[in-house]
Amino acid sequence: MTKDEKAVLDANDAFYAAFAAREPEVMDRLWAKRAPVACVHPGWSPLRGRDEVVASWHGILSGGGAPPISCSRATAHLLGDAAYVICIEHVPGGLLVATNTFVREDGEWRLVHHHAGPLMRPIEEPDAPQGETMH
């Protein structure tokens, strides 16, 4: 694993840590300040623009509707100063697949896009324990 891949996976872990701990202010800081931000929550219409995306996370994390969540099988895919991570999200209702896209801004890997949707045809996906993050 390269240094950049490790850094991107660390940024991905920080995203799930903020999600699991329901910390909207931390979540806010993880998103890009200048690059174009968007988000597709499971089943939702796409949200475009930083204000709309950050507001959605504030609502989810502050409103009591945030499910317990953990992430497994994260892999980082580098595209120069951008990168995407694919991982499995474990929530009480089942499994989701997420793509999290990052950009390097001010020396930090920051989220620009999150897209999560249901996993209905698991292939070789073991029953990973809740709360464990595996790379």
Added chain:
Amino acid sequence: MTKDEKAVLDANDAFYAAFAAREPEVMDRLWAKRAPVACVHPGWSPLRGRDEVVASWHGILSGGGAPPISCSRATAHLLGDAAYVICIEHVPGGLLVATNTFVREDGEWRLVHHHAGPLMRPIEEPDAPQGETMH
């Protein structure tokens, strides 16, 4: 719209044209040759690596299982030499949201990642006519 945004949307259109026309060889050429390729078909486990992804498209487009598809509301989001497009996919069973990620390789915008999942909470999404591509 910048020249790059237009070029990325053109590459996105080419993806849906190859999908709709069921042309696996054309689809193959649209995917990156060197950048890390992955794909999340609706509900599937993630596919990682060019061989696995291209093989899945050959199976879908050659096997008679490819649904009629069209794309609407595509928006391009530039990240330097990478970009992502968010759009709504219209298939017979309903609507999907897709994120398509591209990189610039050899002067062309090529797909590196496709992630599609169901749209269950449409917001301000009109009944776009099937077969129409709107930007």
